[in-house]
Structures are given as C-alpha cells and as structure tokens.
Amino acid sequence: MKQKLFAGVSLLLAIAFLYTGQRFVLKDAFSMLAMPAEKTTAAATTVPTADETTESPSTAPTTTTPASTAATQTDPSTAATTATQPVTSTSAAPSSAATTAAPTQTQKPTTAPGTQTQPTEPSTPAHSTQPTQPTDPTDPSTRTPPVSPPADRVFRQAPPDYFKDALFIGDSRTEELMEYGDLPGATFFARVSMSIYNMHKKTCKVNNGIGDISFDDLMANYKFKKVYIMLGVNEIDYDRATTVNKYHALIDELRAKQPDAIIFIQANIHLTQKESDKSSTINNKAIDDLNEKISRFADQKTVFYIDPNERFDDGNGALRAECSGDGTHLKAKYTREWAEWLKTKAIL
Secondary structure, three states: OHHHHHHHHHHHHHHHHHHHHHHHHHHHHHHHHHHHHHHHHHHHHOOOOHHHHHHOOOHHHHHOHHHHHHHHHOOHHHHHHHHHOOOHHHHHHHHHHHHHHHHHHHHHHHOOHHHHHOOOOOHHHHHHHHHHOOOOOOOHHHOOOOOOOOHHHOOEOOOOOHHHHEEEEEOHHHHHHHHHOOOOOOEEEEOOOOOOOOOOOOOEEEOOOOEEEOHHHHHHHOOOOEEEEEOOOOOOOOOHHHHHHHHHHHHHHHHHHOOOOEEEEEOOOOOEHHHHOOOOOOOHHHHHHHHHHHHOOOOOOOEEEEOOHHHHEOOOOOEOHHHEOOOOOEOHHHHHHHHHHHOOOEOO
C-alpha cells in the first residue's frame, strides 16, 4: 500500500515537473524571439541610449566602423554620401568647404586682368600711328623742316647794342664764347660739361653781376629778348629720342618763362675729322643727326635755327683742323669769328 502511494506521489511530481518546465522553456523561447523585434523597432524609432549601446556591441561595428572605413578607402564618392547620413555635423563642413572653393577657382580665370586689358588697350596702335601725323607737337621727327623766314623776319647785321638783352645757354664752347667773343652786354649761363640733362641741377657763375644762380632762378628773376642755345655734344651718345624730347621741353619752357624772347637754336659745331674718327658714337654723323632733329623746332617766327658750321666746316662736313687745338673746341681766334658770324644773324 505504501509502495503504491509512493509511486502515485512520484508520478504526480513528475507530471508537475514536466508541466512547469515546458512553460519555462516556451516562455524563454517566446522572449528570445520577441527581443530582436523589440530592439530593432527601438533602433529604428529612437536614438540608442548609452545602456543599449553597451548591451549590444554588435551594433557599433555595423553602423560606424565598417561603413566609414569602407566608404573612405574604396569609393570616395560613396564616402561623401555615407558620411552625410549618420553624422550631419561632420559631413557638413567638408561639403560646404568644397562648395565655397569651387566658385573661387572658377572666378579667377573669368576675372583675370589679362582678359580685360588685351582687348581694351588702344594705346599701342594709337602711339604707333602718331609719328605719321605731321601736326603732332611732341614728336620732333614729324616737324616740317625750317623754311626761309618771312620778309619781316630776315637775318640782318646786329646793331652795337643788340646783345645787351640776350642770353646764351651752353657748355664749355659757349663759355669760351663769353671769354673770347665780342658780344657786348650778353648774359651767359654756361659751364663745362653742361647738358640738356643737368642744366637745371647745377648753378652757374653768370656774368653781368648776376653771380652764382640756378637756371630756374635766372628765368624767374630776369627777362631777355633773345635766347641762344647750343647744347648736345656732351649728350650725343645718350638716347637720341630722349635728348630731343628734353630739348623740346626746354624750348617750351623758354617760351613760357621768356614770352618776349626770340629763340635761336644753334647747331652743334662739328668735330675735326681726326677727332670724329675716334668714336663710333661721338662723331660728326651723330652730331648731324641731332642737329637735323632739333632744327625742326624752328618755326621761323619766334624760333630760328642757325648753323655756325657753315663758317668752320671743311669740304667733308668736319671742323677744319686749323680751327681747333683739341679737335673739339674752337681756338680763341675762331671763337671771335663765331661771335662776328652771330652778328650777321640778327632778327630786328
């Protein structure tokens, strides 16, 4: 009897155990099936919390490390697209920088100064055509060569007091004219090595009680009725066009500061043939070229061109050897002849 009772109790316990164990297994199975669905839904609808990130480490490599690494190393275009999706703050900076840099690079070639300057630069062709215009006052090469003066402007013999209101401007040759020529009352602004380039920079010891004075002060404080110029030998090997332009500027300055004066441009006296043959640049050919260009400033009304070489040249267009001791300067005897020749070129 006891054995039957024990067997019955054991059977009931076994049935109870099986029943409760199956519920536990089924419960665990349902909970395990429900967990991925719940977590997947939470990941899609909510931002993962710190606890969820810690509990599911498998999510981190799936969303960050493999995606960013693959996008960066294999496909740059994919990387830019992928980076903008999960992390907006990081992807916004490179995309905006790229957008900003692009217009800057395209703007540079469109606004390059070279593209604007080339088609709108008329100065080159304009200047190239100016020398063909005979009326251009700034280009001495286009000036009409001097002609004979009108009837009331012919050269005459100077009266005794003709040079008392005359100014002579020049280098050492003109300085010798002051010392050896007989030109009563004439004023001389002359010194050794004077040129069209330095005449405004240094003072001169001017005769007639004027003393040491600059050219600007002389122009401002004294008035003359005749101005004689002989400059050019000291600058004969300088740039010819620049020298001629400076000569032209001096003529304009004299017209402005001495409006009542007649201006006489004297041709530069030649060198002897021996002296001329010494140099390929400082020679009679160069002197003739300069003389011809400055002669075109003469209008035969208020500006006259006179050539003392007609008094001293030999048959070959050179200074006669007997007229000079050094091949450049006139001897005292011939300097006096120069002064006498000037007296025959008076405009009354």
